[in-house]
Amino acid sequence: MDEEPTLPILPDAPWSTAAPQGLSSLTRPGRPRKLPRGFASPAYTDSSDPPVFSSDDSPALDNYAGDGRRKRRYVGSWFDQQPVLSSDASMDSGMGGEEEETKMLRPAKRRWAPPMEPRGPRKLKRQLDSGVWLARGDFSSTDSEELGGPEMKPGPAKLVLTGPALSVEEQEARRLVRRCQEEGNESVDLNSLNLKIISDTTLEAINHIAPIPNVDKDVFFEQRPPAIQLYLAANGIDRFPTGVLNIQHLTVLSLRGNNLKELPPALASLTHLKFLNVAQNALQFLPAELLTLLKPRGRLEDLKCQPNPFFDIKEDRYHVYGPAEYESGTFGVTEEPCGEWEGFKLTATLRARSPVQFSHRGTVVSNFKLPPSQEVSTGVRWNILEQEEFWHLQTPKATTALHGPRRGPASLFEQALRVAVTRTDHDEIQELLRDPTAPDHFLPAFQRAAEMEAMGGQSCCVCKRDMVVPATEWVEFRELDRVKMENNGPLPSTGEVLEHHRAGRNREECLVPFLRRGCSWHCIPFKVPEKPGMEETRPLVEGP
Amino acid sequence: MTTNGDEAPASKYVTLISADGFEFVVLREATLISPTIKGMLRSPFAESKTGRCEFPEINADVLDKVVEYFLYWHKNVDKPNVPDMDIPPEICLQLLQAADFLGLDKQSS
Numbered sequence: 001m002d003e004e005p006t007l008p009i010l011p012d013a014p015w016s017t018a019a020p021q022g023l024s025s026l027t028r029p030g031r032p033r034k035l036p037r038g039f040a041s042p043a044y045t046d047s048s049d050p051p052v053f054s055s056d057d058s059p060a061l062d063n064y065a066g067d068g069r070r071k072r073r074y075v076g077s078w079f080d081q082q083p084v085l086s087s088d089a090s091m092d093s094g095m096g097g098e099e100e101e102t103k104m105l106r107p108a109k110r111r112w113a114p115p116m117e118p119r120g121p122r123k124l125k126r127q128l129d130s131g132v133w134l135a136r137g138d139f140s141s142t143d144s145e146e147l148g149g150p151e152m153k154p155g156p157a158k159l160v161l162t163g164p165a166l167s168v169e170e171q172e173a174r175r176l177v178r179r180c181q182e183e184g185n186e187s188v189d190l191n192s193l194n195l196k197i198i199s200d201t202t203l204e205a206i207n208h209i210a211p212i213p214n215v216d217k218d219v220f221f222e223q224r225p226p227a228i229q230l231y232l233a234a235n236g237i238d239r240f241p242t243g244v245l246n247i248q249h250l251t252v253l254s255l256r257g258n259n260l261k262e263l264p265p266a267l268a269s270l271t272h273l274k275f276l277n278v279a280q281n282a283l284q285f286l287p288a289e290l291l292t293l294l295k296p297r298g299r300l301e302d303l304k305c306q307p308n309p310f311f312d313i314k315e316d317r318y319h320v321y322g323p324a325e326y327e328s329g330t331f332g333v334t335e336e337p338c339g340e341w342e343g344f345k346l347t348a349t350l351r352a353r354s355p356v357q358f359s360h361r362g363t364v365v366s367n368f369k370l371p372p373s374q375e376v377s378t379g380v381r382w383n384i385l386e387q388e389e390f391w392h393l394q395t396p397k398a399t400t401a402l403h404g405p406r407r408g409p410a411s412l413f414e415q416a417l418r419v420a421v422t423r424t425d426h427d428e429i430q431e432l433l434r435d436p437t438a439p440d441h442f443l444p445a446f447q448r449a450a451e452m453e454a455m456g457g458q459s460c461c462v463c464k465r466d467m468v469v470p471a472t473e474w475v476e477f478r479e480l481d482r483v484k485m486e487n488n489g490p491l492p493s494t495g496e497v498l499e500h501h502r503a504g505r506n507r508e509e510c511l512v513p514f515l516r517r518g519c520s521w522h523c524i525p526f527k528v529p530e531k532p533g534m535e536e537t538r539p540l541v542e543g544p
Numbered sequence: 545m546t547t548n549g550d551e552a553p554a555s556k557y558v559t560l561i562s563a564d565g566f567e568f569v570v571l572r573e574a575t576l577i578s579p580t581i582k583g584m585l586r587s588p589f590a591e592s593k594t595g596r597c598e599f600p601e602i603n604a605d606v607l608d609k610v611v612e613y614f615l616y617w618h619k620n621v622d623k624p625n626v627p628d629m630d631i632p633p634e635i636c637l638q639l640l641q642a643a644d645f646l647g648l649d650k651q652s653s
Contacts, residue, residue, distance in 0.1 A: 410628060411649050413640060419631040422633065433637075438641070
């Protein structure tokens with residue numbers, strides 16, 4: 001028998017490589033062998049393979065067949081697979097190989113686990129949506145023990161967001177926006193929420209509202225761009241919410257009944273706007289850039305801006321000569337495209353102009369000064385502005401040769417300021433500028449520039465360049481009319497003036513001030529040449 | 545060589561010296577956009593003879609940008625729609641101060 005070659009040992013699964021050792025240790029003298037016999041009789045072999053050769057008498061195989069190697073039981077899910085630490089295994093733990101093996105197989109966290117008490121029959125439970133039956137009860141108890149065990153390591157500390165907490169009002173606004181988003185509702189009603197401040201992220205979500213397309217019979221499926229309507233009326237907002245400027249498809253915007261003191265010129269970027277309501281605010285003027293939203297260049301059909309503490313003029317009459325020449329001389333001849341249009345159109349006819357406020361280094365140097373913006377709480381006052389005829393132009397004495405378009409590069413100061421406001425650490429810069437060694441005019445210039453930057457930037461009304469600090473400012477008074485075109489005619493004169501009919505209006509509602517801003521002392525209103533008969537005037541309000 | 549009506553024949557170039565001793569030789573014409581330098585180069589001052597202007601408040605990296613602006617301005621005086629210069633945000637505050645000191649805060653005329 002000895003001369004017969006023995007079979008090479010089959011490569012075994014890693015956990016059983018220690019088995020021969022362990023089994024040989026069973027025969028070690030002095031160690032009483034206690035094998036659990038509860039589940040496997042000695043005659044029973046747990047090998048599923050039939051003996052290959054009957055003459056095989058390898059000692060290992062002998063032992064294999066004879067002793068009935070303990071079969072490992074695996075309980076639980078496959079990924080948790082490890083030999084159960086049952087009573088038999090713990091009794092065997094004295095054996096070197098076996099112990100090592102058990103250590104290797106058991107995860108560290110189980111090492112301290114107390115010996116399990118004998119279990120009753122396991123209860124299997126199936127989740128409602130699952131076809132798999134899982135044991136429950138027993139394991140949950142051990143798991144909970146493990147969780148409370150001494151080796152339980154604390155998980156990584158949770159990241160605590162330290163941003164400003166959202167106000168209750170804003171949370172409510174977010175909820176409403178989300179609901180509109182879910183329902184595909186294009187009309188976002190955030191009226192009377194007492195918001196005060198509305199963050200850009202809340203408004204950003206409005207951009208994701210997509211209308212649910214019409215899928216009726218005999219209707220072509222069509223995905224149209226949304227026509228967002230945003231109502232922010234009566235919220236006590238005192239700074240224009242810049243997030244609004246990012247909503248591309250905004251068609252209706254209502255900011256009625258807030259405390260806005262100024263509208264940003266960047267409002268002109270909302271080219272889809274059809275209806276704008278800024279009534280009952282603290283506005284003293286509107287940005288002149290808003291005029292670009294009027295038809296035919298824009299789509300604005302109605303602008304509700306009364307009441308507001310707008311600038312006003314004393315005169316009740318306006319000059320017939322001047323406005324057209326002034327507009328073409330200052331802003332260049334702009335051929336109005338006379339496209340075919342139907343429906344409502346808003347017209348803004350120039351009636352008067354204020355003198356120009358010249359500023360240098362952030363301080364006003366001209367005699368004419370625009371009144372500062374006022375708080376609503378201090379009582380609304382209507383500021384009366386001076387009026388300047390179109391053939392006059394007051395300039396500060398120091399300046400000469402202002403005519404001609406601006407040429408050459410922007411000043412280094414302006415360029416550096418423009419770079420400074422694009423930095424994110426505005427607070428630090430302000431702190432540095434507050435230093436007594438810094439020149440006094442830096443801080444106001446920077447604050448003003450930062451404010452305008454936050455509002456979306458501004459550009460010169462004459463030369464269309466980006467600018468940081470306006471050097472010239474003046475106010476145009478325009479008369480708004482809402483005209484309805486019925487016969488599709490290109491000329492407004494053939495249309496019928498519906499609302500704001502001149503005869504039916506009172507004095508205050510007549511004129512709306514629009515602020516123009518120029519980037520340099522070259523960007524100023526055009527001085528209309530004098531001509532005979534230029535003094536002719538007409539009353540602003542017709543009738544008695 | 546031109547004589548600007550002064551006693552000494554003025555060089556076509558002036559030298560600007562920063563606080564840390566760097567010297568920039570710049571076209572005289574280009575520096576005249578700054579009223580401050582223009583004033584320094586007028587006759588009663590020493591700078592008008594030597595053609596060397598020292599700026600003990602301005603560091604070399606900022607003065608470098610200022611000199612760049614001089615040349616940029618000189619090249620683009622009469623051109624419409626000039627793009628802005630490339631200004632690194634790190635030095636923008638120092639540059640603001642330098643521009644204020646040199647009188648570079650209003651539109652050239």
